[in-house]
Amino acid sequence: MHCDHDIAIVGGGAAGTLAAIHLLRQARPGSRIAVYEPSPRPGEGVAYSTRRREHLLNVPAGRMSALPDEPADFLRWLAGREEYAGGGDLSGCSLPRRDYAAYLGDRLREAVATSAATLELRHHRITALRRHDTGFSLEWEDGRATAGRVLLATGNAPRPLPARGASTLGAPRLLEAWDSEGLATIAPDARVCIVGTGLSMVDVVLTLAGTGHRGPVHLLSRHGLLPMAHAPDSPVDTGLDVDALLALDLRARLRRLRQRVAEAAADGLPWQAVLERLRPRVQALWRSLDAADQRRFLRHVVRYWDIHRHRIAPEADAVLQELRGNGRLQLHRARLDLVTAGPRCVHVVARDHHGNALPLDVEHVVNATGVELRVQAMRNPLLEQLLGDGLAEAGAHGIGLATDAEGRLVDAHGIARDDLRAIGSLRIGEAWESLAVPELRQQAQALACAWSDAAA
Ligand SMILES: Cc1cc2nc3c(=O)[nH]c(=O)nc-3n(C[C@H](O)[C@H](O)[C@H](O)COP(=O)(O)OP(=O)(O)OC[C@H]3O[C@@H](n4cnc5c(N)ncnc54)[C@H](O)[C@@H]3O)c2cc1C
Incomplete structure (x- = not known):
């Protein structure tokens, strides 16, 4: 043929x-x-x-x-x-x-x-x-x-919005984090709830800041974690022996990493310098874990790995910190449960890890749950x-x-x-x-x- x-x-x-x-x-x-x-x-x-x-x-x-x-x-x-x-x-x-x-x-x-x-x-x-x-x-x-x-x-x-009632919501009440044009139509004083707090959330917050938004923004995150910033001009830590990590199991690797971060800090090096040392060897580190440890990593460690590994520009971090400092950006450690469209707003119910309801009425929900x-x-x-x-x-x-x-x-x-x-x-x-x-x-x-x- x-x-x-x-x-x-x-x-x-x-x-x-x-x-x-x-x-x-x-x-x-x-x-x-x-x-x-x-x-x-x-x-x-x-x-x-x-x-x-x-x-x-x-x-x-x-x-x-x-x-x-x-x-x-x-x-x-x-x-x-x-x-x-x-x-x-x-x-x-x-x-x-x-x-x-x-x-x-x-x-x-x-x-x-x-x-x-x-x-x-x-x-x-x-x-x-x-x-x-x-x-x-x-x-x-x-x-x-x-x-x-x-x-x-x-x-x-x-990822689709992980909530009951999500299929009944459409734009502009429900917007996707990657839809910059949709986000730019949000009214300056509208209340916004962003679901997910990874890099896509950072983009959304920067878009809102860039379009003159002044209303309250609620961030929902199951673990209440935010991405960390790059350290300016951070060198690569040469004190970490990555080859030695390959022979260890997950728990021992994490212990060694924490130890090295503490040693590096004592030498005036930021933790980012230690992570940068790992960066070119991540594939080898992953492949050398057995299946059970890979599963453990996905279940318990990945959320901490993500915020340290997928870092944001210091300029973006400064915007986030300023908005948190003046109370416009509020981080809630809660899992999204239900969204219901009302005539003028969306009623959002999230639950904390005790199951207590956190109700929020907002004009827009933004799905930033990532890939x-x-x-x-x-x-x-x-x-x-x-x-x-x-x-x-x-x-x-x-x-x-x-x-x-x-x-x-x-x-x-x-x-x-x-x-x-x-x-x-x-x-x-x-x-x-x-x-x-x-x-x-x-x-x-x-x-x-x-x-x-x-x-x-
Ligand atoms: C918001 C965001 C910011 C990022 N920033 C960075 C960064 O700064 N630096 C960095 O190194 N990485 C960054 N990344 C990581 C990022 O994933 C990659 O750099 C890059 O997007 C990967 O490109 P890709 O082509 O694999 O995927 P995509 O960008 O998703 O492209 C895949 C393409 O495949 C097409 N496609 C899908 N299915 C089909 C089909 N069936 N037939 C035909 N076409 C199809 C889609 O239309 C799409 O255009 C970022 C990721 C995200 C989500």
């Missing part, structure tokens, strides 16, 4: 676009690549489609290069932009996320212009993928095409079809898809084939740290090497 494309990438967010850039750079002459992405602008996806200047990268600019071998590439691109000219060293800065989409778009165009391969952007949402003798057919609402190899880059799926990791709950028809047909299996602990260490999907018979791979969040069960650009660019480069070698 002659295939329409040698390679099809399903999903054109940051991960799919990074993969396209690396595949184009390494492609052999004449190969044809397609990216399937419903949105018109590749590279944006969920994280970088925001138009708002106050939505910042949570990774400093110096670590956001698309090219592992050229770590200063994003900084070089910034230096060529009028708005950053003469801005000094930007490597430690948290810049607007929309700039990152522009960077990826430019690098993709350059890769297309200089590649021996061709790239076709197709604006379809793939609903099914079927394996044939010589490749795959990809299906969308009113069409189909074929490809020799397929990379899944379907990325982040939002869904459990593949069965992602509500992506393509993933459901792959699981149903046995081309894919749920990943370890039900999160992401089952893959090997190179991102090959493991099918229902336990077989990993090279012609169907995944990048990014779908690999979270196997790799855990598989969401942010430093991992995505590594995965993209490794994939391009593997597939160009195989094609040769």
Whole structure:
């Protein structure tokens, strides 16, 4: 069978676009690549489609290069932009996320212009993928095409609001955290309840602050935890022996980490410096835990890990602290239970850990519960079809898809084939740290090497 494309990438967010850039750079002459992405602008996806200047990268600019071998590439691109000219060293800065989409778009165009391969952007949402003798057919609402190899880059799926009555609420009473345009329509004195207190909540608070909102904002969090800030100019702690951690079980690792944080503090180093030392080895740390300890981590530790690992820019933290200080932002440690739409407001009932009701009347509820990791709950028809047909299996602990260490999907018979791979969040069960650009660019480069070698 002659295939329409040698390679099809399903999903054109940051991960799919990074993969396209690396595949184009390494492609052999004449190969044809397609990216399937419903949105018109590749590279944006969920994280970088925001138009708002106050939505910042949570990774400093110096670590956001698309090219592992050229770590200063994003900084070089910034230096060529009028708005950053003469801005000094930007490597430690948290810049607007929309700039990152522009960077990826430019690098993709350059890769297309200089590649021996061709790239076709197709604006379809793939609903099914079927394996044939010589490749795959990809299906969308009113069409189909074929490809020799397929990379899944379907990325982040939002979690639905976890409350009774949620299905009876619609916009603008219920808004999604990633809907910046909807959030910008909130009246300046409206009462707002944000459900979830991770990075998406921070974006919402910054949007409200940026649009002149002055009303009360209630934050609901089951554990009452807020993301921590990056330490300015934090060095990496060289006193932590990460290799020694690999041999320990979860409990012993945590004990050693706490101990090292205390020692570092005595030397005047912030805890962030210790976390930075762990950062490049998180995948090895995850893989070296046994299944029981991985489960324990997901059940008891992940909420503390998340607030320390996924840190926010000091500028964003300053806004949060100021709003908390003047009482406009109130944090409630409670689990959302029920939402009921009234004529003028939404009646929200949350419960604290004793079961006591916390009633709130607000004009808007914002769902900031973040991304869904459990593949069965992602509500992506393509993933459901792959699981149903046995081309894919749920990943370890039900999160992401089952893959090997190179991102090959493991099918229902336990077989990993090279012609169907995944990048990014779908690999979270196997790799855990598989969401942010430093991992995505590594995965993209490794994939391009593997597939160009195989094609040769
Ligand atoms: C709000 C937010 C901020 C973040 N900030 C940072 C940051 O500053 N730095 C950092 O390193 N990381 C950040 N991250 C992590 C982030 O997940 C990645 O950097 C990036 O978004 C991952 O891109 P992705 O392509 O995997 O996923 P996504 O951005 O979710 O893109 C996936 C794409 O796949 C498409 N798609 C899905 N299903 C199909 C289908 N069936 N057919 C065709 N197309 C499909 C979607 O339309 C979407 O465009 C952030 C994440 C979020 C949610």
